[in-house]
Amino acid sequence: MESILKTQNLTITFGGHIVLKEINVSIQRNRFTSIIGPNGAGKTTFFNLLSGQLKPTQGRIFFRDQDVTQLSPDARTRLGIGRSFQITDVFPHLTVLENVRLAVQARAGIHFHVFYPKQKMKELEDKAMEWLKKALLEHKKNELATYLTHGEKRKLEIAMLLALETELLLLDEPTAGMSLEEVPMILELIQSLKDEQNRTILLIEHKMDMIRNLSDQVLVLYQSELLAQGTPEEIMQNELVQSAYLGGDFLAP
Amino acid sequence: MKWEKKWIFGAMIALFLFVLPWIYDSRSTLILITQIFIFAVFAMSYDLLLGYTGIISFGHAMFFGIGAYSTGIGLMRNGETWTALLYALGITVILCLLLSHVVGMLSLRLKSHYYAMLTLAFTGLLQVGAEKWRSLTKGNDGFTFHIPEFLMDRKIFYLFSLLFMIIIFLFLYQLISSPFGKVLQAIRENERRALSLGYQVVHYKVWANVIAGVIAGLSGMVYALSLRFINTSVFAVDITLDVLLMTIIGGVGTLLGPIIGAALIETAHEMLTELADVHWLFERWIILFGLIYILVVLFFPKGIVGTWNEWMKKERWKKWNRLGL
Structure with missing residues (x-):
């Protein structure tokens, strides 16, 4: 399976504070990848780097084998990286x-x-x-x-x-702040996108059941680093991940 | 349905304005209304920046002044012919295009206040230039000039200005409802999001600036033709402030607003100047306008047309609610 998006030693610091440290990931075309991690782990920052809202301190981003690290957000959208924002932005x-x-x-x-x-x-x-x-x-x-x-x-x-x-969709907590009865509808929508099999989707979420059902691959960010990656099952059995979340019951089915 | 009603109403007003000189033939009123038409165009061009794109300019007078001076100098040097006027038109358009493009490229990629400051500086520069280049402009004293005879007739000139305003209005109406115009409004609403949709925001801003600049230049041309006299006051900050006031009082982000604003300000201006004999304060009408300005910004930030639209909407809601919808 060919990869559509790759990051190479992606690092960003704000002042002296390291927000993301040497992230190396490779996202497969037409796959569904979820990104989890506690608050402040750098998930949204990672999206901001991918969509061009922020420029990395170090490292590079490749989209379809093209180096897009220095491109502006509008140029990246025209290339095929679309994103939704966590804070509604209409x-x-x-x-x-x-x-x-x-x-x-x-x-x-x-x-x-x-x-x-x-x-x-x-x-x-x-x-x-x-x-x-x-x-x-x-x-x-x-x-x-x-x-x-x-x-x-x-x-x-x-x-x-x-x-x-766009070929690549970055969804930053699409269900955040929604009322409970609205969530299933959005889930259905995302599921239908996945079923069409012609888009690569990256999703930031906290709702574990949602991630289990949808994801082909899960990335775990923890304290600015990529802690683990794998299928949802692998991630849930991963001891590092279990201990990273308090008591481990975060991932319990 | 509603839409058509709006146009019929507009056409009726236009028709009334077209026949007005034959119903009510007062020289001073005709001159006043002609001024209103001219400033309405100027204010609409300003609103394209302020109300539709969200760009604040403190130097919109620079384009107005360029148009006015091109006309004055052109007609004085080349005689009062149509050809001379056509030349002046060409020069106005070219100069305004170039200048607005340069100013836009220099500052519109930066934060908005840089643009405001730069326009202020450029206008100041042009004003000083016009004062010092006496061989061309006769400095602060200015000069009078003749215009083609056809336009000398006040009624004809009135109709000419009215037509000018209607054409620009229709053009801008088309512009703001076009795909291009919608992107401008999107930039006003949320620049970051417009970028993330893939729009090249800076190009849009520069083009809005160019269009607004050229239209302001045209209004400056008609202004000079109406006065048949010109001096450096066309570059004055007062002109920009007037037009800012017209736009804000009338309603930013609407095309009707600047027209109504121009009518109010010009009429008030005229009336207060007449009252100058009664009390000296009325001569300092800018003080009064400053007060009105503050009150409007505090209590009617949307201006007359904006507030009216909002009120109408609420009324409609009430009606719906009463119908149980």
């Missing part, structure tokens, strides 16, 4: 539909068009509606994003990410 005073349409438009490479034909505009909108339907948000399409509930904003966030149709 365009508050645009409508839900416009939010998604902006992503569709970015994906279609429509940039400096002032006199854009109405018919084609409609096509963009239809495409955006498809993604909204997938995220079960179509009934809110004319609502301003700022008036959505937290859970709905997360759904919008995911719809926007999907609309980018």
Whole structure:
């Protein structure tokens, strides 16, 4: 299986504090990889490095064998690295539909068009509606994003990410802060993405059952380092991982 | 349905404005309304930056002044012909394009206040330049010039300015609802997210700056034509502040707002100047405007049109709720 994303000695320090230390991982194409680890282990920072929000102090990142370490976030998105944010990050005073349409438009490479034909505009909108339907948000399409509930904003966030149709998806705790009844729906959505088998997905999560069911591979970050990697079963039997989490019952089935 | 109503209403107002000179033929009123049209265009171009892209400029007058000076100098040197005016148009567009591009490239990749400061500095530079280059500009005293005879007629000029405003309005309306315009609004809303969607934010900002600059230049041209006189005051900070005020009072992020703002400020300006005989304070109208400005920012940050839109929305919600929807 070929790898789509590789990091080489990826290190970042803030001041004197080492946040990530020499991370070497290789992500297989069309596989589902989860990243776990206690708070402050550097999971989101790792995502920020991959998507370009932060530049590493040391080390390199390869996407499809291309060195992307120095590329800006927008250039990486155009290459095919899409990401959702843990803190919802939408365009508050645009409508839900416009939010998604902006992503569709970015994906279609429509940039400096002032006199854009109405018919084609409609096509963009239809495409955006498809993604909204997938995220079960179509009934809110004319609502301003700022008036959505937290859970709905997360759904919008995911719809926007999907609309980018990138090869690699970075999902940063997609269910964080959602009400319990909303979680299964997002899970279903992620499961369906996985089932399509044409995307590489990286997921940061705390919910273990979710990780067990979805992941092909699990990476464990602990105190700035890559503690272990393997299939979910391997990880759960890993003693290092067990002891890293208090008492080990974190991973108990 | 609602959408069409809006356009019919707009067309009716436009029609009324078109026939106004024949209904109510007052020279001073016509001149005032003509000024409103011109400043409305200037304010709309400013709002493209402030309201739609989220860029604050303290030197939008630089483009206005360039347009005005190109017109004045061109018409004085080459005579009051249409060809001379066409030349002036070409020079305005080219200079505004270049300058807005340079200023944009220099500062728009940095944080927003650098852009504000740089525009302020550039405008100051141009103002000093206009003062010192006396052989070209006659300095602070300025000069008068003639315009093509066709435009001399006040009614014709009124119609010309009205048409100018309508064309720019329609153009900007098209722009803000286009894919390009939506990205500008996305940048205003959340620059980081616009980047992470893959948009090259800096290019968008520079283009917004260029379009706003050229339109401001055009409004400066019409302004000079209306006065048939020019001096360095077209580069003054007051002009930028006026237009900032018009945009904020009228409503940022709307196109109607700057037009209404321009109408209010210009009318108030006119009335207060007339009241100068009554009390000296009225002559210092900028003091009063400063006060209004503070009050608006504190209590109506969305301006007239923005507040109206919000209120209408609430009313609609109420109606829905009453219907049990």
